[in-house]
Amino acid sequence: MNLHELTVSDARKMLDTKEISSIELTNTSLTRLEELEPKLNAFLTITRDIALNDAKKADNRIAKGEKTPLLGIPFSLKDMYLTKGIRTTAASKVLEDYIPPYSSTVFTKLQDAGAVLLGKNNQDAWAHGSSGENSDFGATKNPWNLEMIPGGSSSGPAVTVAADIAPFSMGTDTGGSIRQPAGLTNTVGLKPTYGRVSRYGVIAMASSFDTMGHFTKTAKDSAMVLSVTAGNDPHDATSSSLPVEDYLADLNKNIKGLRIGMPKEYFIPGMDAQVRNAVEKAIKKFEELGAKIIEISLPHTEYAIGAYYILQTAEVSSNLARYDGIRYGTFREYFGEEAKRRIMLGTFTLAHGYYDAYYKKGMKIRTLIKQDFDKAFEKVDIIAAPVSPTTAWKIGEKANDPLAMYLSDIFTVTANIAGIPGLTVPVEFINGLPVGTQLLGPHFSEKLLFRIGHQYELANPLYLKRPEL
Amino acid sequence: MTLWKNKLIYSLQSVWVLSYNHLMIIDISHISKLANLPIASKEKIKFEKQLSAILEHFKKLSEVVTDNIDETNQVTGLINIVRPDEISLSLPQSEVLKNSKNTQNDMFTVPVILQEGIEP
Numbered sequence A: 001m002n003l004h005e006l007t008v009s010d011a012r013k014m015l016d017t018k019e020i021s022s023i024e025l026t027n028t029s030l031t032r033l034e035e036l037e038p039k040l041n042a043f044l045t046i047t048r049d050i051a052l053n054d055a056k057k058a059d060n061r062i063a064k065g066e067k068t069p070l071l072g073i074p075f076s077l078k079d080m081y082l083t084k085g086i087r088t089t090a091a092s093k094v095l096e097d098y099i100p101p102y103s104s105t106v107f108t109k110l111q112d113a114g115a116v117l118l119g120k121n122n123q124d125a126w127a128h129g130s131s132g133e134n135s136d137f138g139a140t141k142n143p144w145n146l147e148m149i150p151g152g153s154s155s156g157p158a159v160t161v162a163a164d165i166a167p168f169s170m171g172t173d174t175g176g177s178i179r180q181p182a183g184l185t186n187t188v189g190l191k192p193t194y195g196r197v198s199r200y201g202v203i204a205m206a207s208s209f210d211t212m213g214h215f216t217k218t219a220k221d222s223a224m225v226l227s228v229t230a231g232n233d234p235h236d237a238t239s240s241s242l243p244v245e246d247y248l249a250d251l252n253k254n255i256k257g258l259r260i261g262m263p264k265e266y267f268i269p270g271m272d273a274q275v276r277n278a279v280e281k282a283i284k285k286f287e288e289l290g291a292k293i294i295e296i297s298l299p300h301t302e303y304a305i306g307a308y309y310i311l312q313t314a315e316v317s318s319n320l321a322r323y324d325g326i327r328y329g330t331f332r333e334y335f336g337e338e339a340k341r342r343i344m345l346g347t348f349t350l351a352h353g354y355y356d357a358y359y360k361k362g363m364k365i366r367t368l369i370k371q372d373f374d375k376a377f378e379k380v381d382i383i384a385a386p387v388s389p390t391t392a393w394k395i396g397e398k399a400n401d402p403l404a405m406y407l408s409d410i411f412t413v414t415a416n417i418a419g420i421p422g423l424t425v426p427v428e429f430i431n432g433l434p435v436g437t438q439l440l441g442p443h444f445s446e447k448l449l450f451r452i453g454h455q456y457e458l459a460n461p462l463y464l465k466r467p468e469l
Numbered sequence B: 001m002t003l004w005k006n007k008l009i010y011s012l013q014s015v016w017v018l019s020y021n022h023l024m025i026i027d028i029s030h031i032s033k034l035a036n037l038p039i040a041s042k043e044k045i046k047f048e049k050q051l052s053a054i055l056e057h058f059k060k061l062s063e064v065v066t067d068n069i070d071e072t073n074q075v076t077g078l079i080n081i082v083r084p085d086e087i088s089l090s091l092p093q094s095e096v097l098k099n100s101k102n103t104q105n106d107m108f109t110v111p112v113i114l115q116e117g118i119e120p
Helices: A008-016 A022-040 A048-063 A105-112 A155-162 A179-185 A219-229 A273-288 A301-322 A337-350 A356-379 A402-407 A413-418 A446-459 B002-016 B028-034 B041-063 B093-097
Strands: A043-046 A074-078 A116-121 A168-173 A188-191 A211-216 A259-263 A292-296 A382-386 A422-430 A433-440
Touching: A008 A022, A008 A219, A022 A043, A022 A048, A022 A074, A022 A116, A043 A155, A048 A116, A074 A155, A105 A116, A105 A219, A116 A155, A155 A168, A155 A179, A155 A211, A168 A188, A168 A219, A179 A188, A179 A422, A179 A433, A188 A219, A188 A446, A211 A219, A219 A422, A219 A446, A259 A273, A259 A356, A273 A292, A273 A382, A273 A422, A273 A433, A273 A446, A292 A356, A301 A337, A301 A356, A301 A402, A301 A413, A301 B041, A337 A356, A337 B028, A337 B041, A356 A413, A356 B041, A382 A446, A402 B041, A413 A433, A422 A446, A433 A446, B028 B041
Parallel strands: A074 A116, A074 A168, A259 A292, A259 A382
Antiparallel strands: A043 A116, A168 A211, A188 A211, A188 A422, A382 A433, A422 A433
16 A cells, blocks of 8 residues: 555554654655645645654654554645744735744644644635635646546645545635535545634634534544544633543444434435435435435525525625734735625625625524524434535636535535534545535534444445546 | 536526515625725626625525524524633734734834824
């Protein structure tokens, strides 16, 4: 097996048994990154020297007998995560030269855990987008077909894992920005429960929706990463003080008798028929594994995009108001088109005279969507649904049609509206392009999502399939 | 690909426009002033068209009766989280000023908002 193909879990074993060193692993990752970067455009900053230095430190810790999940494992960060002393841009010209004076909690935790940062990933600027094309530094390419988008907004992090550059990467998910690119790149993507992972030091997009999650090759790896990133943070008042569970404990339990809901509103005529078949086939597989499939209804789903784009742009307009070019960054004319659209939309819906019709209405519909899920979870343990209505589309296809782009988020925004966790698992390939299915659970049900994801993977190990690069 | 897109937009849009028959026009000049966002005049027409189309979609929400529904602005149910009243270290001034392109006498330079000769 090639070193760059290792999962977190395999790399862990080989590091612990001294079969490989973190230096070897990190060098392999850096070489692959630098070789593929001209094709993929997945990185904005490469931290080669820091990585090799951190790898050396990790090897010393391993030599002393330390055994922790991510010690010595290379990874990358979406460029939303502040990294002290390392340029952080949000993929926007506004922050092109910004060097943060402090680090995000997630990065600090990963550094303390001994993980090795390879660099900062490309993304849609400010995490606004569903394709990666909104980056001010050029679009990221899908490793499964270089003419296609990899999904977004966490485009670079998804590609890092899909192209075997690193076994895990950190993204952010405000309306589907981890789950959707995971589905389009054959990777496992976790959007944790709102508040499970600290938002401190991550550039804010829409603060009541933002969640900090990650990409991995397998569900088990996803559990290992969350065990490090999760937890209460005094710097983030919305972070939960519930104890962090042992996410690996139940992985090997079968899923017999589990009730899996299939929401009829997520299987609609407008979606790609082959994608629909692929997701239905995956749900059939859950049934073969012993789960009980129950059709459910989430009746307010069709209003989710409207409510989400009102509330999210309102929060965006207020969060981006701080970028005035005085304390850091450039002046406001450097914002890209999509940021400008969202700032104006949010400013409009919050303006005097329109607040009740838009923002207040949006918040009320948020209540109804949340109640839909609460009711559904009385009948089922988790929900299985498509994550994107199509496979990856051609670069440029929706670039001038913001509405079409927003509509592609139709299956993902609901989880952010309700604050529930979601895990995308790869389920199929159509014409060489990946399809994922998302598993949605009640608040703080990550452990259950990992178990179901892992059991499915044993039956259909698609992570073993690799793009030709 | 275009076919699914059109179908999807159609299936969603067909119901959305029922309750209103006039198009909401967004005043880009006014909004960009409120948002302190410089917009080039050639961009204005494009934005006006795009944002008006998006606002059309929002009208779909008026189908839902929400008279007795509470508003949700956060989903965790947490209330009044406060930190202990302890003094902790702040960033040194030099660090804070480092990313600014305009500083003077260890302070940020800001655009003029008061003019000489005019009473505040």
